[in-house]
């Protein structure tokens with residue numbers, strides 16, 4: 001969820017304390033679920049498509065739109081708000097979030113935001129994570145007395161599981177504004193998008209094209225990605241890193257050439 005003019009720029013750590021409580025009786029209940037830009041992560045799409053009993057393609061078509069990030073040229077799926085006066089989230093009702101136990105990572109984090117900074121170390125530059133608070137005038141949660149650390153908030157909201165599954169993809173996402181990195185062409189953008197979000201299509205591509213004749217993938221991985229979406233997210237990151245030429249994260253088979261020509 002983002003409204004950047006409301007962001008308090010101080011940087012906080014996992015130990016930082018804050019007071020907050022969000023509950024059904026609060027007068028701003030669901031006010032934060034309208035007119036917001038919620039960037040979806042791969043695991044958000046997995047959880048929501050399962051919740052709704054639809055394919056990743058149908059979920060993306062109905063509930064999201066693509067936004068190309070200006071700095072990195074990466075394509076991201078953004079949750080599509082309703083096309084009405086209030087631009088409400090399609091999953092909100094007066095009773096609250098109808099997909100609460102499968103809500104996206106950014107909804108879980110709120111009112112905490114996450115960022116990274118490049119820090120110079122003896123071993124070269126590393127990304128350092130920090131947290132910040134999003135204090136919006138309509139949110140009364142900060143007036144409540146329940147105390148948290150950012151760490152206990154993350155656990156309570158079960159966002160630590162999301163971060164674990166999305167870790168490799170998040171590392172890709174943070175590769176913004178790298179000097180000398182060429183922008184992704186439309187074909188690479190579409191491969192990035194499919195392997196990040198449209199996992200049912202990605203699986204179909206792996207198992208019905210010459211993919212497994214071209215790339216040398218071990219049997220254990222092949223078995224896992226047949227059915228396990230969390231494994232497929234990790235494999236998708238390997239594929240995107242290969243496509244973006246960040247590393248040789250996939251190896252070609254010795255006779256790959258004949259399949260590539262016949263594709």
Ligand code: SF4
Pocket residue numbers: 032033034089090091092093096097098099100103104107
């Ligand atoms: S998914 Fe749920 S929590 Fe997130 S904005 Fe929509 S209604 Fe609110």
Ligand code: SF4
Pocket residue numbers: 021022023026028029030031032033110111138139140141142
């Ligand atoms: S505005 Fe704040 S307190 Fe109110 S429902 Fe949203 S998160 Fe909870």
